[in-house]
Amino acid sequence: MNVTGCVLFSLARLIVSNCCAWLRSVRHRFERGEQMRRKLAALVASVISVGTIMIGLPASARDLPPPYCDAYRYSILAGQGISVFCDYLPYPPYLYRVVAHCAAGSSFWYELGYWVEPGFGPSSAECQGGLLSVARVVGYHVDER
Numbered sequence: 001m002n003v004t005g006c007v008l009f010s011l012a013r014l015i016v017s018n019c020c021a022w023l024r025s026v027r028h029r030f031e032r033g034e035q036m037r038r039k040l041a042a043l044v045a046s047v048i049s050v051g052t053i054m055i056g057l058p059a060s061a062r063d064l065p066p067p068y069c070d071a072y073r074y075s076i077l078a079g080q081g082i083s084v085f086c087d088y089l090p091y092p093p094y095l096y097r098v099v100a101h102c103a104a105g106s107s108f109w110y111e112l113g114y115w116v117e118p119g120f121g122p123s124s125a126e127c128q129g130g131l132l133s134v135a136r137v138v139g140y141h142v143d144e145r
Contacts, residue, residue, distance in 0.1 A: 066142050071098075072122075079135040081126035084142055086118045093145055094118055101139035102127030108138075115145060 065071040069086040084098040098113040104127075113123035123142075129135035 068118075069096075069142065071140070073137060076126055076128065078130070078133075079126060079128040080137045081124055082137050082140050083122040083124040084113070084140070085122040086116075086142070089118050089144060091144070095145045096123060097143050097145075098123045098125050099141050099143055100125035100127055100137050101141075102135050103138045104129045104133040104135040107133075 065084055066086070067090070068088040069084055072083045072085075074081050074083065079102075082098055082100050084096070086096050089096060094117055095115045096118065097115050100111040100113070102109050102111055111125040111127055113125040116123045125137075125140070127135035127137050
C-alpha cells in the first residue's frame, strides 16, 4: 500500500506540474497575444489616420484654377503669394477674388484677395509668416460675386 501510495502521489505530482507548466505557457501565449492585439490596434489606428489625411489632401492639393483662369504662385519675404487672372466668367455678376489657404507651422488661416472684374487684372493674396516661421500657400479657391 505504501508503494501504491507513493506511485499515486508521484503520478499526481507529475500531473499537477505538467498542468502548471501548461497553464504558464497558455498565460504566456495569452500575454503575447494581448501585446500583439495592442500592436495591431495601433497599426490599424495609424493606417486609418494616414488614410484620413490622404483623403483630405487631394481636394486642397488639387490647385486647379476655374475655367478661363490662370494661377501663378510667387515668393515674398517670409512667405508666398498667389495671383489668379480670369479672362471670362460664365455667370453674372462678373467679379472674382482669390482666397489663399495659408499655413505656418501648426497655424492655418485664409488671406483674401481684392475683388476684380474679369480681364482687368489679377486678384492676389499673400501669406506672410512671422519672424521665425515662413508661411506658405497650401491651397486656394476662387470666390465669385
